Amino acid sequence: MTETNTLTPDAQLDLRGTPCPLNFVRTKLRLEQMTPGSLLEVWLDTGEPIEQVPDSLTMAGYDIEQIKDCSDFFALQVRCPVTAR
Numbered sequence: 001m002t003e004t005n006t007l008t009p010d011a012q013l014d015l016r017g018t019p020c021p022l023n024f025v026r027t028k029l030r031l032e033q034m035t036p037g038s039l040l041e042v043w044l045d046t047g048e049p050i051e052q053v054p055d056s057l058t059m060a061g062y063d064i065e066q067i068k069d070c071s072d073f074f075a076l077q078v079r080c081p082v083t084a085r
Helices: 022-033 048-059
Strands: 011-014 039-044 065-068 074-079
Touching: 011 022, 022 039, 022 048, 039 048, 048 065, 048 074
Parallel strands: 011 039
Antiparallel strands: 039 074, 065 074
């Protein structure tokens, strides 16, 4: 995971204001709809969402490419797996 490179996401998902665990479920569903190898950027609130969602995605086998602190929210970039989950 890096914070210096700028990656261009293939899709964005704004989950600000979405409570846990719904933000994880919605992120996972969106990733399952995307082309393998593509990059999804998810906007998450501070606190529980940014603390829980990256860890949950990692445990589910997804690769976190980048987490950017955008002051009032975080932009989490996660890569769709090339192989099916």
